[in-house]
Amino acid sequence: MAHIEEAPAAMIDRVASLLESFVGERPLTLAELARRSHxxxxxxxxxxxxxxxxxxxxxxxxxxxxxxxxxxxxSQFTRRRTVPRAAVTVMAGLHRRSGLTVYLSMLVGAEIMHLERIGSWPSASGQWSAGARQPVTLTAPGRALLATLSPDRWPELHFDYAPTQYSIQSRSQLMRDLARVRDRGGVAVDAQGTHHGVTVVAAPITTMDDDGHFALSVCGPTRALDLVATTAEVRNAAATVWRVANGVPTLRPRAVPDLPSSGAELQLADGRPASG
Structure with a gap:
């Protein structure tokens, strides 16, 4: 009986392993899938x-x-969540204005998953493709989200993978970086921590209905990226997504009546000169 009960579970595990082997956009051969999935x-x-x-x-x-x-x-996953629906137009506008690749990412356990990507650099393969995952401590989206959570709500963190000398490699490094994130108003910056020559700037997006933990980010060449301007752009774009996702109307400035020219005399309500 035990063997009969275990057989379906083993088959499901094999199916899942094969499907999870499709990482990146390149078609795979049978041999590659068998090797990746074991x-x-x-x-x-x-x-x-x-x-x-x-x-x-x-x-x-x-x-x-x-x-x-x-x-x-x-696609049903993103359609039934408010943030991905709200983010698409904002991401397109941010990409158009900045020329940088824009990501919408979500916290999944101790990793960040890239749900959406608009842009062509870096190559849409491996860790930079939509659907790919990266360790939460290594990425700007991950650290932007960790900064919004109390440590008791953090997933189990690991520091055993450091692709470059600029990677976060300890909890003390992480805590110092999160302090800088808060100093920037919630914006995280990863300069070459995941890949040499690549800088990522990210801001968190929260929802009122606990729809998940999302972050908006842009990715560009380290040497060409204007960090001050990009930080402001990303912060504003994330705030716009937040307003749309939570149904908060955008406040428009009220029209200010034209003031009299410098040669005209201001008058009080009863007609007396203001200077009198």
């Missing part, structure tokens, strides 16, 4: 055949990619 090649072939029939995976000659059905299921 599923025997013969079993991987049978599972992929069925996934192709269901529309979850597409096959073209000798390679596989995620299918349209997976896109449909994934």
């Amino acid at each position: 599923v025997p090649r013969s079993s991987a072939h049978r599972i992929l055949q069925r996934l192709v029939e269901l529309g979850w995976v597409e096959r073209k000659e000798f390679t596989y990619t995620l299918g349209v059905r997976m896109f449909e299921l994934g």
Whole structure:
């Protein structure tokens, strides 16, 4: 009986491992998927055949990619959350004004997942692609969100991965960086901490209905990025997404009546000169 109960769970684990192997945008061969998922090649072939029939995976000659059905299921996740819906137009405007690549990311455990991406630099593969994950401590979106949470609400943090000499490598480093984030009004900056030559600026987006922890960020070449201007742009864009997501109207400044010219005399309500 135990074997019968375990068999479906083992099959589900294999299916999940295969689907999670589709990281990046490049089609993968059967051999690559079997190696990434640690599923025997013969079993991987049978599972992929069925996934192709269901529309979850597409096959073209000798390679596989995620299918349209997976896109449909994934899009439901963003459609039923207010922040991703509110962010699309704001992200497009920020990309158009700045020329930088714009991300919407979400806190998932001890990682940041990139939900949306607008822009072409750096190459949309690996850790920079939509759907990719990065450790929360290494990324500007992650640290922007950690700064909004009390430490007792933090996920379990790890500091054993440091891709560059500028990476956060200890809790004490993290705490100092979070102090700087708060000094910037909640904006986090990661200068070459995840990749040499890449700077990311991020601001948190909170919601009133506990819809998740999101952050808006831009990514650009370290040497060309205007940090002061970019910080202001990202902070303002995140605030706009927050207002739209929470249904808060944008306050427009009231019109100020024209003042008399310098040669005209100001008068009080009863007609007397103001200087009298």
